[in-house]
Amino acid sequence: MKSEPNEFGIDDLFNRPHQTEPWDGVRNYQARNMMRDQMKIGDLAFFYHSNCDIPGIVGIMKISREGYPDPFAFDPDDKHFDPKSSPDNPRWFMVDVQYVKKLSRTIPLQELKQYSELEDFALVRRGNRLSIMPVSKTQWDFILGLE
């Protein structure tokens, strides 16, 4: 799951009450479908810092609440307002995530791109813009082994 650290980084999650935060503001259908349909309580996710000095994987979090409507879509004053989403028929969903740990080092995107083991990992494919993407067990274990 990607986030820009100048907006919301791993340290921000660490400092939240209960170290938990709703992953709001996602306005992409593929990412929404994953949050709404696939991500389950207790599932683990990598926290990825994008749009920063060293883009890369910085930590691990877990899903603490399964998909529910993103209320910011209903707020006309919010940056992520969407008039086509309503409480009766919500278009956008989010999950809550809870801090698990910070990796002992950032694993840079540049490094992840070098491993043939990760050539099918969506994150390293050219032009990828998904903010949430699946990680296979094999990929997960391999990446953890790089720490």
Add this chain to the structure above:
DNA sequence: GCCAACGTTGGC
């Protein structure tokens, strides 16, 4: 339903 125009993402 096509597709040009436009906006956004995000690495570099």
Add this chain to the structure above:
DNA sequence: GCCAACGTTGGC
């Protein structure tokens, strides 16, 4: 700040 890669929008 540049720009490639995409997703979305809207005229037709």
